[in-house]
Amino acid sequence: MPDAWFSLSPMETGWIVLAAFFAGLVRGFTGFGSGLVFLPVAAQVLPPFGAILTMTLMDLFGPLPILRRAWSDVDRGDLGRLVLGCILCLPLGLWALTRIPPEVFQLAVGLLALAMLGILSLGLRYRGTVSRRMVTGIGGAAGALGGVAGLPGPPVILFYMSRPLPVRIIRATILLFLLSYDVLLVGYMGAFGRLEPGFALLGLLMALPNMAGNMVGGWLFRPEQEHFYRGIAYVLIALAALSGLPIWE
Template identity: 60%
Template sequence: MPISTPDLFGQPPAGLAIVVFAALLGGLVRGFTGFGTALVFLPIATPHLGPFGALIALTCMDVFGPLPNLRRAWAHVERPDLTRLITGCALTLPVGLWVLSQVPPELFRYAVSTLSLSMLAALVLGLRYTGPVRRGMVAAIGAAAGFLGGVAGLPGPAVILFYMSRPLPVTVIRATVLLFLFAFDFLIFGYLGVMGRLTVATTVLGLTLAIPNLLGNWLGGWLFRPTHDRLYRAIAYAAIAASALSGLPLWG
């Protein structure tokens, strides 16, 4: 008779190992680029945790992951723009979460992978916005990020593409994106609580995943050097592509 292995956090050992690896890899990518946790974690973890389970786990672990890099990021961030981004996000995030509650899980997985690959293609092709940047535009980018963050768990693409198109130092871009995503975690956690979507098991799992995610963030931040920006972006792009493709429902 085969020996059965007890599940932990409602997950079999193999599935849990995959989720832990996703947390570590997502933290590593975010540590040296300032973004990428959701782009890496969600495609890998959603098949095992479900849409809302993956979002809750991501939010819980992501609050702790960026902590080693927050102080340095705060010194470089564009604070007025950060405020506008967060304000726009707060207005549309609940709309995106409501839409997510109305669609099947498979559609969520397709949305996550499609958005991840679309953002990656835009970055690789060098698509840039070259027009003037106004205050209202920054708030609108935050609003787009909030909706996408609710419906697909990906607030980053709109903000990342916008900031990477601006003639700013990589340290400023990285800091602004990192701090916006950190604020997003608190917003979505609050909205999920109001919606009654938080569960003890998934919350505890997310807090546990903060350990490998924190390790990945620390390692990525330690490896980050502005002079090696091209190398780091190439590695991040490869990780995002692999994660997005692995998360497609086509594979089961």
């Protein structure tokens, strides 16, 4: 596994570009899932902190074309509570990541993406009442998982989607929470001394195909056809997750 992105082969670079575009497409469809598509692919050729930093900087710019619409729909109270939990627990996840070998990280990312896909496909949700304190705890769980595996979405998606809210509000709140996570992660990685310039540059470059994917996904998305677009997103997540498992070796 190379220590810097410029040691990648043309084919490896091409796969990362494609993963960035399709990650943006999925996020434009659903408001989440960018990491579930991009990270299983990137983890095959980049070290853990490099893959997460690349994805984070890519995600900071990718959603910009659909940010205004999301801000008008977001549940701002829930967004604040989710971000507070993330602030508190994200450093713990990053510390744990420093103790994990790269091959374990790659396997964990693929398995987590498949597990999340299975839960979503089966329609499993938390059916109880989601209190304000629970929302903060969910943000904390997302921060911890985002630090150790680069995937903050699963706790928020599984619990938040149980709330009886319109699809547009759920989609916007999840999207803006993930954007907030990206900003926090950059700050914490700087504090951990993990802001490597090469991977930061790769993330900025991947923001271009990712932004294109977001624009296409946001333009195509229609709330009344949510199940159709969600099905496309699930297929892309499955392909990315399976590609990173050792079953192909």
